[in-house]
Amino acid sequence: MTKIAILGAGSWGTALATVVAENGHTVALWTHKPAQAEFINTNHLNPDYLGDNPINPGVVATADMLDAVTGAEIVVSVVPTKATREVAAKLADVLKELGDQKIILVGATKGLEPVTFKRVSEMLAEEVPEQYRSGVAIIEGPSHAEGVVKHDPTLVTAVSENLAVAEAVQDVFTNTHFRVYTGSDMIGAEVGAALKNVIAIGAGALDGLGYDSNAKAALFTRGLAEITRLGQAFGANPLTFMGLSGVGDLFVTATSVHSRNFRAGQQLGTGKTLPEIVENMGMVIEGISTAKVAYELSQAKHVTMPITESIYKVLYEDLDIQVAIQDLMSRPVKQEGK
Structure with a gap:
């Protein structure tokens, strides 16, 4: 039995905590809201994020991070991208207080930091000193929380530059409905997982406008090409984008009503x-901030990303969506793959 601390009691953090509890491990679910922790422990529900889907009674919520992290071998950060550094810095203080405890530090948030363009794993590694961690990993893949808690067969990947670290995460989370693969391309996995949120906004917009499968397939395919180009500019393996954290995550996010980014679009x-x-969503829509970061990255790296640029202009420059679509369809034709 292993103790795992999950930092962040939103939908995904709660779902991951439930998986771990179902596997017989000790799990502490940290939230910064004491009332939320009390409600989860009393009712085994998290209605603001997961409706009436029950939470495994083995999940113990707490608003005390020291209590959550004490004795944990694996700590998973599932807070929004904008809160990652703040929470990681607090985690570092807790680990300093505990002294000799070392953890595997896992990121499960899909986004990029504004201004710095840092990936979640990079932010975690910068805020939590190496002396307190035995490895850094991420969990990515097509995995809506609502499906996970309902035991919808789900496949994700645990990615780390150290295979033994990825395998440790794989061992803790894998069961008959939640299957975990391992990988080593952290750049590719995190870029794919973050940027698919941007394309999902575009896919949702097409749906809202009443466009059918042709338009959505075009957006999906060419959007994946853009994500791959940007990832390669940072040294990612292009084959990563054909896997769970690439095409898999893009598919589920760009087609499902469970996706906040799709619903926003x-x-x-x-x-x-x-x-x-x-205001209506009531939860963080990661693709909105990621669209700006992705656009700025494409400009800095001189990577052609017309779909991403169009979505950025719709979100931040009030470009009419129909005009954006016509601009994309009017671009000079070229050979596919170029």
Whole structure:
């Protein structure tokens, strides 16, 4: 039996905690909201994020990070990208207080940091000193929390530059409905997982506008090509984007109503403003901030990403979606793959 601490009691953090508890491990689910922790422990529900789907009684929620992390061999950060550094810095303070405890530090958030363009694993490694960790890994793949807690067969990948670290994460999380593969391309996995949120907004917008499968397939395919080009510019293996953290994650996020990014795009397509969408969602829409980061990265790396650029302009420059579509369709024709 292993103790795992999950930092972040949103939908994905709660789902991961449930998987670990079902596997017979000790799991502490940390939230910064004491009332949420009390409600989860009393009712075994997290209604704001997972509706009436039950949480395994083995999940113990707490608002005390020291209590959550004490004795944990694996700590998983599942807070929004914008809160990753703050929470990781707090984790570092807790580990300093504990002294000689070393952890495997895992990132399970899909996003890139504004301004610095850092990946989640990079932020975690920068904030938590090496002396407190035995390895860094990430969990990525097509995995809506709602499906996981309902035991919908789900496949993800645990990625680390150290295979033994990835295998340790694989061993803790794998069961008959949650299957974990391993990988070593952290750049590719994190770039793919982050940028698919941007394409998912575009896919939702097409749906909201009433476009059918032809348009969605075009967006999906050419969007994946853009993600791959940007990932390669940072040294990623292009084959990674054909796997779970690439095409798999893009598919589930760009086609499902469980995706906040897809739903945000749908609302854009029906004419709602971005402030209205953010207010109505009530949860972080990672693709909105990632669109800006991806656009700025494409400019800095001189990578051609017309779909990403169009979505950025719709979100940040009030470009009309129909105009954006016509601009894309009017671009000079070329050979596919170029």
